[in-house]
Amino acid sequence: MSFSERQTHFFRAFLEVVVPEANEDVVGVADRMVSSKPAAIQKKMRLFMFVANILPFFRFFRTFPSLSVQKRERFLRWLATGPVGLFRLGFWGLRSVALLAFYGDEGSWKGLEYGGPIVDRPRRLDLPVDPYDTLGDA
Amino acid sequence: MSSPEYDVVIVGSGAGGGTIAKRLAPLIEKGLRVALLESGPRYDRTYFNQREADMQSLFWEGGAWLNPEGTLQMVAGRMLGGSTPVYTGVTFKLPDDVCREWNVPTLTVEDLAPRFSRLKEEVGAAELPPERINKNNELFAAGAEACGMKTIKLEINVRGCKGYGFCNLGCASGAKQSTLEVQIPSAEEAGLEVIHNCHVRRVEDGRVHAEVLRAPEGSTPNERPEGKISLSARFIVVSAGACSTPALLAASQLPNMSPTLGRFFTVHPSLTVNGTHPEIVDSHLNFPKAYYVDDFSKSHDVYLETAFYYPGVTAKNIDGFGVEHLRRMKKYRHMMAIILLNHDAATYENRVAAEPGTGRPVLEYQLSEASIRSLVQGQREAARVFFAAGCTEVYVPSAPDGMITRDQKDDIDQLVTVERYQKGRIISSSAHPQGGCRMGTDASDSVCDPYGVVHGQPWLRVADASLFPKSSHVNPYLTVMALSDRVADRLIDDLA
Numbered sequence: 268m269s270f271s272e273r274q275t276h277f278f279r280a281f282l283e284v285v286v287p288e289a290n291e292d293v294v295g296v297a298d299r300m301v302s303s304k305p306a307a308i309q310k311k312m313r314l315f316m317f318v319a320n321i322l323p324f325f326r327f328f329r330t331f332p333s334l335s336v337q338k339r340e341r342f343l344r345w346l347a348t349g350p351v352g353l354f355r356l357g358f359w360g361l362r363s364v365a366l367l368a369f370y371g372d373e374g375s376w377k378g379l380e381y382g383g384p385i386v387d388r389p390r391r392l393d394l395p396v397d398p399y400d401t402l403g404d405a
Numbered sequence: 406m407s408s409p410e411y412d413v414v415i416v417g418s419g420a421g422g423g424t425i426a427k428r429l430a431p432l433i434e435k436g437l438r439v440a441l442l443e444s445g446p447r448y449d450r451t452y453f454n455q456r457e458a459d460m461q462s463l464f465w466e467g468g469a470w471l472n473p474e475g476t477l478q479m480v481a482g483r484m485l486g487g488s489t490p491v492y493t494g495v496t497f498k499l500p501d502d503v504c505r506e507w508n509v510p511t512l513t514v515e516d517l518a519p520r521f522s523r524l525k526e527e528v529g530a531a532e533l534p535p536e537r538i539n540k541n542n543e544l545f546a547a548g549a550e551a552c553g554m555k556t557i558k559l560e561i562n563v564r565g566c567k568g569y570g571f572c573n574l575g576c577a578s579g580a581k582q583s584t585l586e587v588q589i590p591s592a593e594e595a596g597l598e599v600i601h602n603c604h605v606r607r608v609e610d611g612r613v614h615a616e617v618l619r620a621p622e623g624s625t626p627n628e629r630p631e632g633k634i635s636l637s638a639r640f641i642v643v644s645a646g647a648c649s650t651p652a653l654l655a656a657s658q659l660p661n662m663s664p665t666l667g668r669f670f671t672v673h674p675s676l677t678v679n680g681t682h683p684e685i686v687d688s689h690l691n692f693p694k695a696y697y698v699d700d701f702s703k704s705h706d707v708y709l710e711t712a713f714y715y716p717g718v719t720a721k722n723i724d725g726f727g728v729e730h731l732r733r734m735k736k737y738r739h740m741m742a743i744i745l746l747n748h749d750a751a752t753y754e755n756r757v758a759a760e761p762g763t764g765r766p767v768l769e770y771q772l773s774e775a776s777i778r779s780l781v782q783g784q785r786e787a788a789r790v791f792f793a794a795g796c797t798e799v800y801v802p803s804a805p806d807g808m809i810t811r812d813q814k815d816d817i818d819q820l821v822t823v824e825r826y827q828k829g830r831i832i833s834s835s836a837h838p839q840g841g842c843r844m845g846t847d848a849s850d851s852v853c854d855p856y857g858v859v860h861g862q863p864w865l866r867v868a869d870a871s872l873f874p875k876s877s878h879v880n881p882y883l884t885v886m887a888l889s890d891r892v893a894d895r896l897i898d899d900l901a
Contacts, residue, residue: 285726296458303467305765340727347726347830355829356475363469363721370734371458371717379737381689381716384455385569386577391459393622395446395483397466398604399765401618 269302269309270294277320278365280332284339285362286369288378297368303394312364315357319346411438411598412900414613414638416605416653418443419487420885421869421892422644423584423592424524428893430595432900440598440636441589442615444645445483446624447601448490450586453575457715460574462621463491470648476772476828477674480836481648485601486585488646489882492836493572493694494561494581495710496530497879499887507874509844511855512891520887528562528582530883533695537568541688541741542695545711548794549698554786556696559710562882568691570713602627603634606764607657608641610864640864640896642857644889647871648766651757651841654852654859654867656764661861663848666841667758669751670768671876673837674776677712677722677744678784680791680799681736688713688742698786702748702878706775707783709790712744723800724807724830733800733808741791745783746837748878749776757841772833777826780833785821788814802831837881842871844888857892863899868892 270278275294282289282297301312320331323342327334334342346358369375376383413429415422418441429439453460461467463484470479482488498521501514546556566580579586593599601624605615613636620627643650651667693713701707714722716737723733750773758767784801791799792814799809803825813820845851848860853872859865868889870881877884 286731287728288731300458300461300467303461304469305466308466308471343726348827352475352829355827359830359832360471360475362726366720367458367717369717370720371456371715373456375716379716379734381737384571385690386453386455388451388454388577389623390456391452391454391462391623394462395621395624396602396618398444398616398618399760399763 270298273320274313274316276332277316280339281361282365284336284343285365288375289365289369290374292374293365293368293372296372297364300364300368305397306400312361315361319357411440411636411638413437413439413640413642413896414636415439415441415642415644416608416613417487417643417645417649417869418485418584418589419482419489419644419646419869420584420882421889422487422642423489423588424886424889425642425644425868425893425896426592426597427588428890428897430592430597432897433592433595433597437900440600441592442603442605442613443485443599443601444604445485445601446621447485447599448575448624450575450577450579452623453577455571455574455577457574457717463575470768472768472770474771474828476832477672477768477770478832478834479648479672479768479838480834481646481838485589485599486583488836489583490575490581490585491573492882494563495694495880496525496528496560496562496883499877499884500879503878509855509874510846512844517887520890521883524883524886524890525560528587529564530560530562532558533561533692537566537692538695539688539691539693540686541693541713542711544682544686544741544794545743545790546696548790549696549709551793552789554698554700554790556698559694559697561692561694566692570689570691570693571715572693600629601625605653608643608653608865609657609659610862611639612637613641640866640899642866642868642892642896644869646869647838647841648757648768650867650869650871652759652764652766654842655759659862663852663860665843665850666852667756668753669840669843669874670755670757670770671749671751671839671873672770672835673746673876674749674772674780674833674835675744675746676780676784676802676831676833677714677742678787678799678801679719679723679740679742680794680796681739682741682794682796683739685738686741687738688740689715701782701786705779705782706748707779708746708879709783709787710744710746712742714742724802741794741796743787743790745780745787747776747779747783748876749773751840751875772828778823781821781823781826785817788817788821837870839870839873839876839881842867843874844872845874856895857888858895866892866896
């Protein structure tokens with residue numbers, strides 16, 4: 268498990284706006300995807316989620332998950348196209364995770380009338396080792 | 406820690422390392438001791454299940470290796486075969502004018518021509534038969550020709566392609582003539598020793614320091630125990646690709662290295678854009694790439710090629726989020742796709758560095774204003790092709806809300822603008838890293854000589870795209886093989 272309880276809460280609220288059709292399974296897929304990233308990338312994603320979670324408090328006196336869907340959407344549009352490059356980067360990066368988790372998984376394929384793989388082969392869920400995170404100093 | 410002895414250790418198993426291994430095969434049969442080390446696992450073709458969520462494991466950093474400024478994500482294979490099992494099979498020879506522009510002594514059009522012919526034969530590179538060309542490609546050709554563009558057929562390195570598609574997730578039938586299928590098995594038959602999951606941390610004169618990592622489930626088990634390993638070798642050939650080779654050399658802290666180590670790194674920044682057609686296109690079926698257009702190469706440094714991506718990557722490439730994004734994605738089966746490739750300038754500032762301590766490659770690449778202008782022009786030209794092919798909506802990220810409708814098709818140049826290429830929001834991708842160990846004659850402005858010998862280190866050779874002094878303009882696979890063939894020539898002479 269990569270997401271903490273607070274991060275999971277944030278990501279669910281994010282997903283509700285960004286990919287409205289996503290269900291709870293997508294949270295688990297996204298969590299797995301994030302956990303396979305190098306430690307430094309995971310740290311940046313967590314930092315973005317922390318900032319995006321509390322930033323609305325300074326305007327709406329509520330954290331991100333406590334906002335209405337409309338206000339969450341307005342806030343995310345500001346992050347997505349606003350003047351702060353790091354916020355844009357964080358938003359579009361987390362959006363990529365959400366979209367890959369949703370559309371990369373067969374739960375979404377029926378809605379697209381997409382038949383999925385041509386070959387019938389087992390799932391491959393074991394992730395390789397990132398050598399740079401695993402090993403010590405060169 | 407074990408310490409076997411080899412004549413040659415090859416680090417990396419992609420187009421460069423595979424070519425070296427195959428060239429050494431006749432000598433291996435006669436007793437030359439050669440090991441090929443690959444950081445990634447060994448998968449065979451039955452591992453490739455065409456599911457993008459699962460197959461992220463085939464790539465460094467899950468297929469999204471970001472530069473620090475967040476404008477580019479590198480896609481590089483991490484398995485036996487390097488990137489060759491997961492690229493589309495496009496096989497270009499280096500254009501003659503680019504070869505002359507490189508201006509590397511002895512590297513001439515005449516020197517390369519017979520190598521290209523032989524190597525193309527080896528990997529079966531040819532135009533696709535008509536039955537392999539899918540609807541996306543047919544529509545692209547019709548649209549481009551209606552716009553007055555000249556479409557050219559790509560040469561693809563497949564033998565007996567069954568049209569399974571999903572080529573960028575590994576070829577499920579083994580038809581793609583990657584080093585995993587061709588060069589490595591051939592050299593293994595001769596006696597090459599392959600050590601997969603073997604991550605090299607440092608090289609020095611006569612020695613390679615590495616570590617054998619855990620083999621993931623479903624991959625070929627390790628023959629050696631996990632843990633540190635040290636191999637002695639007369640010659641070391643580093644073929645870890647243009648992201649990893651410069652970083653490995655930097656992490657090795659070799660004496661008297663050129664100040665250009667890691668520099669002049671280019672990537673062919675690219676964008677994949679889509680248009681929705683009234684008819685079902687199903688661009689994921691059959692072979693995804695058959696045509697390209699180079700009409701804008703000289704004027705705007707950009708190529709247009711046909712493309713295909715699965716739903717997750719397509720969703721990521723299409724601008725927006727929420728209900729409107731969902732509406733666009735519902736048309737997935739109607740989508741055409743074009744990839745735009747910019748041949749970017751090689752500059753001293755763009756480089757690959759090694760992270761202190763770990764040696765992890767850091768891609769210190771800044772997307773230039775010139776590249777942004779190229780990618781914007783590419784989006785405009787792709788939009789014209791989509792509409793000429795009959796599309797009703799076009800999704801290009803530098804348009805307002807990332808979309809142009811058919812009734813706006815006469816305003817493409819006004820709608821798709823450089824100002825709307827917002828960094829951070831638009832992330833280009835790259836599968837063609839080049840440079841970082843550029844060839845030349847002088848150590849003050851190059852890392853290797855024209856035959857891949859690292860200046861001042863006669864025991865150390867480089868054989869991959871990091872040798873390129875500037876962009877190759879075209880997909881680099883065959884050029885990497887041809888340069889590696891030259892590296893093998895010199896190595897074989899030196900072994901004698």
